[in-house]
Amino acid sequence: MPQEGWEPPDGSWASSAARRRNMQAIKSRDTKPERLIRRLVHSQGLRYRVAAKPLPALRRTADMVFRPSKVAVFVDGCYWHGCPEHYVQPKTNPGYWSDKVARNVARDRDTDQRLNEAGWTVLRFWEHESPDACALEITATVINRRLGRS
Template identity: 40%
Template structure:
């Protein structure tokens, strides 16, 4: 687990390239300003107040791809439960501070996810 990267995963890099092609500018691996949240968003759109997290299917228990390793099952179950609690806690904390949280699974089509983020960013910028 020590070798597991915290940022710049293949899925994250692909999403960032797709967003950049769509002329969005963003911060990477950043804490949303004005929050008490210590967790870092993978992509942060400051103007639209959108925090994007690219979640890996294994570590964040994707409903379609999650599996529990056969050895040391109890330990893994606690680890995954903790990750899910942290994700929900981050979502609630950021939402309370006025940020929109978007979670993208690593298996999602990058172009579809990027289009969704661009659409939401435009909507949030145009709001009164």
């Protein structure tokens, strides 16, 4: 817990101690949508790596990685990845957060391109999508890749 009179360091994204605690508490992996989708995919008999790098040289991790099939799955949060349906610009420090989300979106597109160029299939889902529908698409894609049907 910060000391009384705590101030964020210069250039810090935290506008207050409370904001800093809230932001640090946000999970980057094992979110509820991820866990639901993983459970459904696992129940179909598919095995995968969790929070793994599809390409070791690329400093990006996918939520689920099916290495032999070369399928990388990302379950993107609506706020952090700029969902066209649910993203709402914040009222506090909007310039910083809008730029942050724009950088995330650009990084997502770059990740997709690099993985595609390396022969991977990239599946991206929004956190609000039906876990059942996501799991069905993942299962079908992995099975088709295993059978040589892209």
